[in-house]
Amino acid sequence: MTNPRKKAVIVGGGLAGLACAWRLQEMDWEPLVVESSETIGGRVRTDEQDGFLLDHGFQVFLSAYPVASEVVDLEALALQRFRPGALVHRQGRTHRMMDVFRCPQHLLGTAWQPIGTLRDKWLVGKLRRKALRMSEEEIAETKDQTTERYLREFGFSEGMIASFFRPFYGGIFLERALETSCRLFLFTFKMFAKGYATLPADGMRAIPRQLAARLPSEAIRCEATVTSVSPNKVTLASGESLEADVVVLATDVDTARRLVPGSGGSAVQWRSVVGLYFSADQSPLKEAIIALNADADALVNNVCVLSDLSPNVAPPGKALVSVSVLGRHEEEGLEARVQKELARWFGPEARQWRPLRTYHIPKALPAQPPNRTRALRTHAGHYFCGDYCETASIEGAIRSGLQCAEAIASKDP
Ligand SMILES: Cc1cc2nc3c(=O)[nH]c(=O)nc-3n(C[C@H](O)[C@H](O)[C@H](O)COP(=O)(O)OP(=O)(O)OC[C@H]3O[C@@H](n4cnc5c(N)ncnc54)[C@H](O)[C@@H]3O)c2cc1C
Structure with a gap:
């Protein structure tokens, strides 16, 4: 007789929770994703x-x-795919700034656009080469400081920072002051240089839907809000209890901290x-x-x-x-x-x-300021995953889900 599969309840059906559930299933666990909304996807919905x-x-x-x-x-x-580059609107005029490595026909046009100086354009090429050469480990070991300071130290002019980096990375970090860690900037810059924004x-719903489709339909329960958790049980708002060998908190960081008081970390902005x-x-x-x-x-x-x-x-x-x-x-x-x-x-x-x-x-x-402390991945028998454990991105959420599943499996005798 084969042993029954171990059960994991995963609280939250965003990308982290879905990735964790899928990986656990691959390792012969029986996952159950419990999601409070009417549909999966979390912040990635359509x-x-x-x-x-x-x-x-x-x-x-x-x-x-x-x-x-x-x-x-x-x-x-x-x-x-988006075209690699951007149109920059400033004081009533629009300027085309293309990635000239992918769109060489725009080399001269981009070089002479009044967004930054010629030296800035040369520095973009230098930064591109540097980021492409850097491994993830090297990026993670880069002196941590704000993106703004990093760009200044790299030699970019105020004009280039104000007219290009603030709106472009403002749209990614959702803040134009560029207070986000330069490590995230370098990682993202490398991703833009290596591939495409698509x-x-x-x-965007197609991404979580694809992950969810790998699980049997009974492994996902929507409109089920978890109100309390212990390492082996979750309780839903309806009063129902679900028992499991492991409980994973795959919610946003605030909810995870509320459901597991004392799990550490400072309040998130x-x-x-x-x-x-x-x-x-x-x-x-x-x-x-x-x-x-x-x-x-x-x-x-x-x-x-x-x-x-x-x-x-x-x-x-x-x-x-x-x-x-x-x-x-x-x-x-x-x-x-x-x-x-x-x-x-x-x-x-x-x-x-x-x-x-x-x-x-x-x-x-x-928020992802420099020198932030990494969120806990385990605490008092609970497991955590979510973008806040890694980087606030689709990549970070999926990674954290997979890492959480691996951590659970590695403790499994
Ligand atoms: C506007 C916007 C733009 C973005 N732009 C990009 C981008 O361009 N590129 C990129 O890579 N990333 C981007 N991101 C970031 C990316 O979408 C997120 O980092 C990622 O989706 C987070 O996934 P998650 O699973 O960690 O968290 P979430 O998606 O927040 O999932 C948590 C889930 O837990 C559920 N939940 C919460 N409490 C409970 C409870 N008590 N019981 C049951 N379920 C609960 C929630 O309903 C939710 O479904 C953007 C995000 C936003 C919002």
Whole structure:
């Protein structure tokens, strides 16, 4: 007779929880994912509305992510690529800054754009070579400091930092002060140099859906909120108890700390963003590229037209415009203010765009300052995974889920 499989209850059906469950299943465990929302995916979800596919806030999958790209079947996602580079809008004019290593035809054009100096453009090439040569271990050992300080020490001019790095990495770190650790900057810079920013043709939801599809349907329970945990039991809001050999906390960091008091770590600061979607009759960009706002007093940080990338995301004859505004903006009339600003950028037709939906995401990314202490992965018999244990990204969430599963299996006699 074979031994019954060991049971793991995983609290949270985001990417970390799903990756952990899948890996445990591969190692012959019986996982059960318990998710409070009506659907899996956590921060990576997509809504369907009037024929549009709306991700919960603009995000991209970097095709060079080393672990995520191994775990996820990229071909099945039908990844659509952004052009490597950006359009930088500053004081009423738009400048094209391309990755000239991938788009050599833009070498002269990019070199002479008034965004940064010629030396800055040369430094971008130098940084690119450096990041591509660095191993992950070397990046992890780099003197930790803010991205802003790192860029200054590397020799970039104030103009280049203000007009390019603040809006570009502001859109990734969800903060334009560039207070995020330079190690994350180097890692992300390397990912952009090695691969492409992409979106699955069917929206970002395709990533968690693919992981979930590897589990039997009875291994995922949605609309089940966990209210308390012990190392071998979770209790749901309904009062039901679920017993297991192991309990994994795969929630956001705040919930994990609440459910397991004393699990350590200091309170996490969150980076917030508002993602707005508009329907337009025509694409204001007409190409799959990210447009950045370099004006210091700008409300909008970045804009792109997702239907230029993937026709699936909008009904025929319509363009889906995605706009990111950093921070919290709970005030009334945000859409109108955004459209007013975008009219100065794209012309008066921007005022005619139809607002589709606005996603306020106060807890988008845990802040990642330099020298942060790594979150606990185990505490008093509990296991933890989530982006906060690694890096606040799709890669970090998936990695942490896999690492958690490995840690559980390694303790399994
Ligand atoms: C707007 C935005 C833009 C981003 N941009 C990018 C990007 O471009 N590239 C990139 O790589 N990453 C990006 N990220 C980051 C990335 O999406 C996250 O790091 C990752 O999805 C986090 O996954 P997770 O599993 O750790 O956490 P979560 O996705 O937060 O999953 C936690 C899950 O736990 C559930 N849960 C919480 N409490 C309970 C409870 N009591 N009981 C049961 N379930 C519970 C939640 O409902 C949730 O489903 C972005 C994130 C946001 C929000």
